[in-house]
Every structure is written in C-alpha cells, then in structure tokens.
Amino acid sequence: MKTNHKKIIPISITALILLLITLFLLSNYGNKSLEKNIKINNPNIITCIEEAIKNQTSITENIDQINEYLLDKSHDSEYYFIKGYLNYINSDYEQAIENLNLASENIVYSDSPFVKIYTYILLNESLEIENQYDSLIENCKIALNYISENKNYKNDIDLIWRTISVLLNNEEQINKSISLLNTYLNNTKGLTDESIVRLTGNIGQLYRLVYKYSDAMYNFLDAINLIESNPSIPNGDYYKIKLLTNIGDINFTLNEYENAINYYNKSLSIKLDDKNKDALSKSITIINKCQSYIELEQYETAIQFVNELNELLPYLDYDAKDDIEILMCNIIALANIYQHNFKEAEIQLTKATKLLEQDEFEYSLNKDAFISLAYAKLYKEQKVYDQSLLIYNQVLQESINKGLGLEEDIYQQISEIYKEKQDLNNYAKYNDLFIKQKNYTTQIFKEDYIEYTSNLYESNLLKANSQKYKFNLLIMFFSLIILCIIVLSKTISVKKLRNSNFMDSMTGLNNRKYLDYYISKNKKRLLTKAISVIIIDIDYFKKYNDNYGHIEGDKIIKEVANTLKGSVRKSDITIRYGGEEMVIILSDISPKDTEIIAQKIQTNLKNKKIEHKYSDVSNLLTISIGIYTTKFFGQDIYTLINKADKALYKAKKGGRNRYELLLDEKVDRFCTI
CATH class of the missing domain: 1.10.287 (Helix Hairpins)
Structure with missing residues (x-):
C-alpha cells in the first residue's frame, strides 16, 4: 500500500527561525575566535578594549602591557572589569564571573558607559556558559538601562540584541526578553526611525519563537508601515524584504501556503542595488517559497523556482553559498521523493551530504537534521522501513534535545510506518504521541x-x-x-481548522487524517451495519507520469478524484489514500449496490476519454478497483482496507481495467466481473 508522502516539517518554523533573526539583525558582535591583533598605542586600556570588541580584534599580544597597567591601578570597577575581560577572552569563565561581579559592586561610580554596559554583558555571557541563569534577567535590565542613557549606544541595535541574546533558552526567558525590548522601545528617547524598525521587527521575531503570531504580525506590519511612511530610512527596502518574508513564514506555519507564496513574491519583487545584499536577503525567501509549493504538491513548480537560486549563488559569500546549496538539494530531493523519482533524490541527498561534510560555518542552523529527515522519507517511500525508523528516531532525539520542534511530524511518520508493518502496538503508541503533540499546538494555527x-x-x-x-x-x-x-x-473556527486539516489540497478529497477521524466519530453508528471499502488505483500511472510528465500526472489524479466525487452517494466518504491511490468508504450498502457504484465509476471515467497511449490495457486512462464488503463490528479500518487491497491485487493480476469484489471471510469467495 502507498503511504501518505506529504508530511515533512517546514524549514521556516524550526531551524530557520533563528537564522532569520540573525539575518534581520545583521548582528556583528564578536565571538571568542578573534582574527587579528591590535596594538595598544593609546594609554587608555579601556578605550583599547572597546576598540577590540567593536572591531573583533584581539589584544592577547599586549597582555604584559595590560598587566603592568593593572599593577598601578586601584582596585575599582574598571580594574575588576579589565581582569574579568581577560578571563573572558581566555575562556576562564568562572574567574570572569568572580571579577565581573566585583566590578558590578561599585559600577555606578564609573565614568565609562562602556564599562557599565559590558560588565553586565560579559558577566551574563559567562554565566550562561556556566549554566547559571538566576541573575541573567536582572543583569540584562541594568545593561539596557545604561545603553538607553547614552547617546552613543542607544541606537546600537546589535549591542541591544547581544544584551538580550542570553535570554533565548526557553519560553519564559524569551517572553521576558520581549518585555525588556518593548520597555526599551517605548521609554527610550532619541531612537532613530531605523532603530525603531529594527527593534520592532526583532520583537516580532521573538513573538514567533513563542507562537504568539498575532503579536508578531502586529509588529511586522507596524515596522512596514513606518518604512512606507518614511522612505528615507536607511536600508528600508532591505528590512521590508525581511519583514514580508516573516509574514510569509507565519502564513506558512498556519498552512496558508498560497498566502505565504503571495508574501514571498512581494518580498522578492523588491530589488536592492547591492547585488550581494540582494542575494543574501532573497535566498532563504526563495527556499521557503519552494517549500510552500512542495506542501501544495506542486513539485515541478518547486524545482523550477529553486533553480532561480543559481543566479544568486555567485553573489553570496562562501559560508552562505554552501548552506543555500544544501537547502536547494533538500528541496529538489523532496520533490523527487514525492514523485517517486528515487534515483534523482539520492543524487541530490548525496550532494547535500558532501556539502555538509565540508561545511565549516553554520549560516543556516540544523541543516543536517533536515537532510536526515529527507533520507528517512526516502527510505519510507521505498518501504525500507527499518532504516527509515532508525533515522527518524535519531532525529527525534535531536529535536527533543535541541528544541527543534520536529516531534509532531516524526511521530506521525513513525506511526504510519508501524501501521504499514502491521505492528499495532507501536502504531497505537506513536499515533497517541502524535495526537498529543498536535493537540498542544493546533489551537494557535487559525x-x-x-x-x-x-x-x-x-x-x-x-x-x-x-x-x-x-x-x-x-x-x-x-x-x-x-x-x-x-x-x-x-x-x-474548530470546524474550519478541522476541514482544512482533513482535506487533500490537490484533489479536494478527504485525506487519511479524516479517515481516522470519521471512523472514530462514527464507530457506534456503524456497528453491525454493512460496510464496503473500495480502493482505486490508476492503471500504469508510472508510465503516464514518465511519458506525459508529472504536471499532467497530477491533472489525471484530479480527474479521477472528480470522477469519484461525481459517482458516489452524498453519504459516502472519498479519501486520497496516497499518490494515485484512493479509497471510498460506503455504509448501509449491499454487495450488489457496491458493484453498481464501481461500474458507475469506471463508466464515468471512460466517458471522459482521457488519452493514455502508453497503457498496456487501453488507449484511454483506466483504473483497477478492489472491493471488500463485510459487517462492521469495530474492526480496524486499515485491516478492512488491506483486504480491499487484496481484491485490488487480484484485479491487477487479472489484467487491470476491472474490479474484484471480496466478500467477508465467512463467505470466503470472490465475485468477479
């Protein structure tokens, strides 16, 4: 049996959230690996340290000079700050915490705004590394207060972001960082319009991290309005590109893929004069746009647009370029997996894996997890279930440990595999985990x-x-x-959400989620009643796809779906079961009436006269049908579908373009047409 092939977690709601924050902020503050040294010619050691931090340079060659300076220095806040800074750049964070805490004791008497601010920034970063979180929020508050009071620092958004970046470890801290930034934005006088735009956008990004999408949207719209009302804002078009992309990402997260594509297109329509900056701002937008097309099952369109990135790659620096190439491979691989072009999918994943091995800088976070998920999906579609389960469980553990948010999708994928393997205990276990995870997040997706x-x-x-x-x-x-x-x-709203979750977007039929929901909701009503399960498969569909193309292949799937909808009763349930395979559930019906419906379906499809000159049974498109009829006593619906599948197998073996009816095992006979 074919399985549902559409579920893979969107890039934009997991690893790329933090990436987009980084892109939006253009944060340039230094890290511990400093590239070059700076000589101290200025006797003011504090000024030299400030220049070293600002320019991401090192003063390690001047340690002797600094230590000589400290010998004659009184043990005031600046003395302990310098000591703490030296501990910090040498990764001695425990000692840095001790000295920076000593610096903070009399910091109010310091004449240096730089010392006041960075005492708390470096202290917090050291505390975070040492897993000491109790005083982070209070220290951030003090640092932001000092930043807001100084005209040279108050509009330094990178510095503000560095200050609160230690508060992104959990939802409670993120909510506190939002509160701190809102207070800063509302109470700080003298902020430039550019600073207001960036702060407002950053706050919106933080709201996204804690799933407060309405607040995120409000901030993004507010920032866009400010840009449009003041065209002279520096880098206004660049920020607008990122803001529109973020709005698109929220729509993507809420499964509003057409709306997402609309916002992505608005973002992509803005051209920047700087080709390097333009390429940097557009690349992730295109990736997410292509992911939207994949979710809409428009695979050829996804491949078409992802190839647009080839024009941008020459303008990306090396660290960004290889990451975008990895994500491109992932998109193309997924599109081919869903179309069962496994050889091309393997080529793309192999290329992505080689690029990952050479990747030295994380421009896009957790790419390896997405490539692993693609491999798991590939093995699942190839029915190599043990290998697929192994990878899914590895990524599941990584997602739980790192907070990647992939659990819901992985639980569903694993449950589907166990269903195919007829391992009902594990199927029940993972399906329950999937439902619990989905219930946790569903209410915000409206x-x-x-x-x-x-x-x-x-x-x-x-x-x-x-x-x-x-x-x-x-x-x-x-x-x-x-x-x-x-x-x-x-x-x-519940009805709207349920309907959108239960409908296959390409065919308009119900999906497999609805099948589970329908049986659960109607189990008591169906008890002891006659029930027929019909499973339909398009004859020689692969030959049709290979010769007419996948776009035409999608069209005939829609045509068959429309034929089913026009051939069954209003009370019957039509399901797109996977790929070109469809299922109908009929209740209160005799075997004879079931046969009449099967005949009607085949006649209606024949009357459409859809050409299929590559078929081995007809010059027109045909289908094979398997039917299982029984009384319903609460059996697992997938057991009944599997029995209908046996009838389908017999129809195919008997020459296709026909149907087979399998009655209840107690009757133990086939009725063949």
Whole structure:
C-alpha cells in the first residue's frame, strides 16, 4: 500500500527561525575566535578594549602591557572589569564571573558607559556558559538601562540584541526578553526611525519563537508601515524584504501556503542595488517559497523556482553559498521523493551530504537534521522501513534535545510506518504521541487569528488619523464586530481548522487524517451495519507520469478524484489514500449496490476519454478497483482496507481495467466481473 508522502516539517518554523533573526539583525558582535591583533598605542586600556570588541580584534599580544597597567591601578570597577575581560577572552569563565561581579559592586561610580554596559554583558555571557541563569534577567535590565542613557549606544541595535541574546533558552526567558525590548522601545528617547524598525521587527521575531503570531504580525506590519511612511530610512527596502518574508513564514506555519507564496513574491519583487545584499536577503525567501509549493504538491513548480537560486549563488559569500546549496538539494530531493523519482533524490541527498561534510560555518542552523529527515522519507517511500525508523528516531532525539520542534511530524511518520508493518502496538503508541503533540499546538494555527490581527492594526492606524468623536464611534462599532467574531469563532473556527486539516489540497478529497477521524466519530453508528471499502488505483500511472510528465500526472489524479466525487452517494466518504491511490468508504450498502457504484465509476471515467497511449490495457486512462464488503463490528479500518487491497491485487493480476469484489471471510469467495 502507498503511504501518505506529504508530511515533512517546514524549514521556516524550526531551524530557520533563528537564522532569520540573525539575518534581520545583521548582528556583528564578536565571538571568542578573534582574527587579528591590535596594538595598544593609546594609554587608555579601556578605550583599547572597546576598540577590540567593536572591531573583533584581539589584544592577547599586549597582555604584559595590560598587566603592568593593572599593577598601578586601584582596585575599582574598571580594574575588576579589565581582569574579568581577560578571563573572558581566555575562556576562564568562572574567574570572569568572580571579577565581573566585583566590578558590578561599585559600577555606578564609573565614568565609562562602556564599562557599565559590558560588565553586565560579559558577566551574563559567562554565566550562561556556566549554566547559571538566576541573575541573567536582572543583569540584562541594568545593561539596557545604561545603553538607553547614552547617546552613543542607544541606537546600537546589535549591542541591544547581544544584551538580550542570553535570554533565548526557553519560553519564559524569551517572553521576558520581549518585555525588556518593548520597555526599551517605548521609554527610550532619541531612537532613530531605523532603530525603531529594527527593534520592532526583532520583537516580532521573538513573538514567533513563542507562537504568539498575532503579536508578531502586529509588529511586522507596524515596522512596514513606518518604512512606507518614511522612505528615507536607511536600508528600508532591505528590512521590508525581511519583514514580508516573516509574514510569509507565519502564513506558512498556519498552512496558508498560497498566502505565504503571495508574501514571498512581494518580498522578492523588491530589488536592492547591492547585488550581494540582494542575494543574501532573497535566498532563504526563495527556499521557503519552494517549500510552500512542495506542501501544495506542486513539485515541478518547486524545482523550477529553486533553480532561480543559481543566479544568486555567485553573489553570496562562501559560508552562505554552501548552506543555500544544501537547502536547494533538500528541496529538489523532496520533490523527487514525492514523485517517486528515487534515483534523482539520492543524487541530490548525496550532494547535500558532501556539502555538509565540508561545511565549516553554520549560516543556516540544523541543516543536517533536515537532510536526515529527507533520507528517512526516502527510505519510507521505498518501504525500507527499518532504516527509515532508525533515522527518524535519531532525529527525534535531536529535536527533543535541541528544541527543534520536529516531534509532531516524526511521530506521525513513525506511526504510519508501524501501521504499514502491521505492528499495532507501536502504531497505537506513536499515533497517541502524535495526537498529543498536535493537540498542544493546533489551537494557535487559525487563519481568522491572523485576519483579526491585521484588522486590529488597521483600526489603530485609523485611530491615529481620526477625530476623537469619529474614533469613539468607530471603536464602539468595531467592538461589536469583534464581539460577534469572538462568539462565532467559538463555533466555526474548530470546524474550519478541522476541514482544512482533513482535506487533500490537490484533489479536494478527504485525506487519511479524516479517515481516522470519521471512523472514530462514527464507530457506534456503524456497528453491525454493512460496510464496503473500495480502493482505486490508476492503471500504469508510472508510465503516464514518465511519458506525459508529472504536471499532467497530477491533472489525471484530479480527474479521477472528480470522477469519484461525481459517482458516489452524498453519504459516502472519498479519501486520497496516497499518490494515485484512493479509497471510498460506503455504509448501509449491499454487495450488489457496491458493484453498481464501481461500474458507475469506471463508466464515468471512460466517458471522459482521457488519452493514455502508453497503457498496456487501453488507449484511454483506466483504473483497477478492489472491493471488500463485510459487517462492521469495530474492526480496524486499515485491516478492512488491506483486504480491499487484496481484491485490488487480484484485479491487477487479472489484467487491470476491472474490479474484484471480496466478500467477508465467512463467505470466503470472490465475485468477479
């Protein structure tokens, strides 16, 4: 049996969230691996340390000079700061914590804003490395206060980000960092418009990390409005590209793939004069756009657009280029896996693996996890289940340890494998884990949630431009509308969400999720009633795909789906089971009436006269049908489908373009047409 091949976690809601934050901020603050040395000609050691941090240079060659300076230095805040800094660059973080804590004791008396600020930044970074988190928030608050008070630092957004970056380890800390940045944004006087745009966008990114999508959208829209109202903002187009991409990513996360593509296209339509910067800003947008097409099962379109990246690659620096090439390979591999072009998929994954082995700088985080997932999907589609399970479990453990957010998809994939292996105990275990994980996140994935945010933002813009009397009337009217929305949403949002989750986007049929839901919801009603399971497979579909192309192949899948919908009763359930395979569940029906429906399906399809000159049974497109009829006593629906599949196998073996009816095992006979 074919399995559902569509579920793989979107790049944009996991590893690339942190990547996009990095891209948006263009953060340049230094790390521990410093490239060159700086000579101390200035007798002011503090100034030299500041220059070393700003320029990402080292002062290790001047340690003797610094130590000589410290011999004559009184043991004040600056003395302990210098000692702590030396400990820090030498990775002696325990000693750095001790000295920087001593520096902080009388820091208010220091005349150096740099010392005041960096005492707490370096202290926090040392504490984080040593897994000491208790004082991080308070230290961030103090550092931000000192930054806001100094005109030379208050608009240094990279410095502000460095300050709060130690608070990104868990949801509670991220929420606190959001609060700190909002306070800074609202209370700091003298911020430039560019700083406001960047801070607002950064806060939106943090909201995304804790799944507060309405707040994230509000911030992104606010930043875009500021850019559009003030065209003179430096780098305004660059920031707008990133903001539009982020809005696209939120729509992607909420499974609104067409909307996501719309925002990605808006982002890509903005051209930057700097070709290097333009390529850097567009590359991830294109990757996520192609992932959207994959989720829409438009695989050839995904491959077409991912090839646009070849024009941008020459303008990317080496560290970014190889990462984008890896992600390109991943997209092409997935598109080919879903189309069962396994050889090409293996070529792309092999290329990605070689690039990963040579990758020295993490421009895009956790690429190896996504390549591993693609391998697991490849093995799953090839029915090499043991190898697929091994990789899925490895990535699952990595996701849990690193917080990658891949658990829901992996649980579903593993449960499907165990279902195919007829291992019902493990299937039940992982399906339960999948449902629990999905229940944890489902409530925030609602389209009307985002629409409400957009409307709220537009109303606030109107507020700023309206007279008070008109504004009050508007708010009263708007409040009534919102009240109605809240009341109605309680009854319709669940239905909308369920319908979107239960529908196959390409054919309009129900998907396998709906099959599980339908049986669970109707189990009692179906008990003791006659039930027929029909499974349909397109004859020589691979030959059709190979000769007419995958786009035409998708079209005939849709045509067969439309034929099914037009041939069955309103009460019957039609499912796209996987690839070109479809299932119909009929209740309260006799074997004879089931046969009539099967005949009707074949006749209606024949009347469409769809050419298939590469078929071995007809010059027109045909299908083979397997039917299993029994009484329902609570059996596992997949057991019944497997029995219908046996009838389908017999129909294929008997020459295709036919149907076979298998009655209950107690009857133990085939009725053949």
